[in-house]
Every structure is written in structure tokens, then in C-alpha cells.
Amino acid sequence: MSQLAKPTERTATETKARPSTFAVPRATIREEKESYLLELEMPGVRKDGLEITVENNELTVIGRRSDSELKGEAVYRESRPLDYRRVFDLDPSIDVGKISAKMDQGIVTLTLPKAESVKPRKIVVGD
């Protein structure tokens, strides 16, 4: 696993420095043959509450909750009525133009395809 060839998360201090009230969603990062797969847990966020931006090889995923208001009065509460935000540094090998995302039951799945040049290539040996 090469250190460079993956989306790396910003350090905690960088994220904490800005005074905001975002929750950091839990993430899974996987490397597949042709792409990286990034999954983020954002319960309470609908498709239209997602803001995904790439700027200067920096991927920002924001999820705005659509379920913040409580029904009735709270008896007991563990959830936090916070929107989600997380920033990842993208490796230059990622084809930024081809990033795609889907949302299903509170999970955002981003597919970050590797640029053609870094994909493993099979070389056929001629006779």
C-alpha cells in the first residue's frame, strides 16, 4: 500500500481549527482495482442534502440533515442534530472529473476512479 495512492484525510487539528458545528461522519476507504471507494455514514441526510465539491485536489463532503427537528419533547437523547462535514486530500492519480456518488439509507458512497495511466495494465507478450 503506497502512502500516496489514496485519499488521505486531513489531520485532526486542521479540521478542528475552524469553528463550526459539524459532526465528522464515520468513513471507510477501500482501494479497488480501478478506483477508490469512499463510504461515509450520514444518517438523516437525503440525496438533496449532499454537497460534494472538489477543489485543489481536496474533496469536501457535506451532508445536511433533514431530520433535525424533534417530534414532541425529548425524553432521552443521544443523537446530535448536526450536519456532517469531512475533507479528504485526493491523490493526483484520481481522475477528478469522473468521481461519482450515490446515497442509500444514510450511506454516501463515492467512487473515485483512478486515472488511466495508473491502472494496472496487462501487457500481452507477443510471439
Next chain:
Amino acid sequence: MRNLFIEEAAKIMNIIRYQDPELSAWSSFDRLSQLREEMNRLLDGSLAGYAGSAGLFSGWTPALDITQDKDNVFVKVELPGLKKEDIDISLHDGMLTIAGERKQEKKVGEGETFREERYFGRFHRTVTLPTQVDAGKVKASYRDGILEIELPKAEEAKPKQIEVNVS
């Protein structure tokens, strides 16, 4: 895995006691009921079932909220990435149990995971409801990774206004 939430949030939430729900193996709220269950299972002698179940220190604990209005009790659980059929809800003796499993869709041998913060496997939560509910009218929905259960209060548990005629 600590401090996944930004600190400022803690200040806002001070009004209502907060524990990082997924970090505490069992929050104090459902500790008693869970403990009781564990004890029952031990006493039943079904040790096989005990070992494999969501025991005291295994599994994950999704965040759970309980709210109520005049007519209903609402229970909301954050369960991102589950399948509807993998969630079990049961009501027994004024205690609501939500259990289930988050299955990992893993293609073995393909790719490499280099960051994993998500929890997989079984979860189990039991809470005591604040009032009696009408078990026959309980409704549940699951969307955007949120399970919402609506439990209509039993007639005898609803606040009643008593008119007093002063003569």
C-alpha cells in the same frame, strides 16, 4: 475512534446528557434491562446462545432518541446502511427492543481496506418506554438510515382533563 464529533457540539448538547452512543458498550439507560436479559440467559443455562449473542461487551450501539407528545411516544434510532429486513423490533412488558445486523458487503480478495471506522455486525438495544403504549398500533419506518417508531400511548396513560363542576 475517539472525538469523532467536534467539541463545540458538546456544549450545545449539555442540556441533555450525552455519551458517544457507539463508544459506550452499554449506556446506563438500558443497562438494567440488558443486564437482566443477560442474567436470564445465564440462568436458562443456554450458554451457547449467550456466547454468540450481542453480549455485554460486544456489538455496537446505535444512537437512540426518545421523544413524546400528548398522544405518542417516538423512538428514533440512527442506523445507516441497513436493510429493512435486517431490523427487528419487539415490544414486551413496556420495553422496546431493537435489534439487527449490519452486514458487510465484502468482496473477498478484491481490493484493500485501509481505513475502517464503521461498525458491522449485530446490535441490540432495549429501552424502557416512558408510558404504556398500545402495542397493536405501533408503526415503524426506515428511511435515510433512520429508524422511526411511533408508539401511540395507551388510553390510560394519556393526560386527562377532569372537569370539576363547582356548584
